[in-house]
């Protein structure tokens with residue numbers, strides 16, 4: 001593929017990258033060219049599958065959801081054992097819990113990479129609801145069984161410290177993680193029977209209350225409970241999960257801090273102290289900010305985010321995980337490059353977020369045109 005010239009070309013290239021890297025099992029690899037990213041993460045997978053739903057590729061999303069559902073079912077004994085283990089007095093061990101990532105064949109990653117991260121399970125519930133809403137309204141029996149297991153799992157683990165969405169800070173509780181849980185629970189509630197719906201609603205209400213109790217004394221949502229800083233993943237509280245209203249003053253203050261502390265032009269960093277590959281600007285985060293702008297009616301700003309992303313494509317059209325021209329700490333680029341090679345590119349999640357933002361903007365513009373007819 002030659003240099004990508006415009007939005008339409010990037011739409012079709014992104015679709016090609018994603019579908020071309022979906023394993024026959026249904027799993028999506030995080031990046032086909034970056035050695036450490038040959039796993040399928042539940043987190044990345046949710047947004048990748050969601051992008052497929054947005055462009056009408058329901059079958060791809062369905063295969064992915066089924067793959068996750070089977071993984072959840074295969075390791076369901078973990079959930080049965082967990083309550084007992086947690087009161088046993090033994091030190092908590094990562095392998096008591098569901099994993100953050102799996103091989104494309106559904107095996108656990110047994111390396112010492114932090115693996116206890118719960119956001120992906122909440123996100124998966126949200127994805128199932130997205131699919132039901134857009135593709136097919138009927139909750140399949142096998143999926144319903146796994147949804148029930150996840151609900152039980154989240155009831156047990158939601159308040160335990162676990163690694164954040166960047167696989168860091170394992171000893172903390174992260175509002176962005178809780179956004180995925182509450183968002184998933186809220187979305188799936190409509191598709192559950194009365195008893196499960198009650199439990200799901202009760203848990204999402206409890207999480208929401210906890211989120212408000214954890215607001216920083218300066219009035220913003222913190223990176224983790226008790227932290228003095230922010231993180232761009234806090235945008236998830238509003239987009240896509242809708243747990244906190246976009247115009248809630250706490251959210252507005254949080255976004256203001258993201259804009260002033262970690263946004264340069266359209267590019268958004270993860271958090272002010274990030275040093276992973278120096279801590280550059282992430283494509284996915286620029287897209288989430290674009291979605292937030294769209295939500296509050298700042299359409300031009302949302303379009304600017306999309307254009308900034310387009311400009312970050314490599315010569316072959318690939319979107320990387322992050323761009324390194326404006327990093328927090330340039331001395332940290334080389335150590336990561338010698339350990340793992342150049343920044344992951346293409347990253348499927350980056351392409352997915354381009355597709356999602358582009359789709360939302362098109363829907364907005366179509367609706368606007370209609371209202372003028």
Ligand code: BGC
Pocket residue numbers: 030037041043044165166167349
């Ligand atoms: C990121 C995770 C992501 C994984 C695979 C990690 O570097 O911190 O958020 O799930 O890469 O893309």
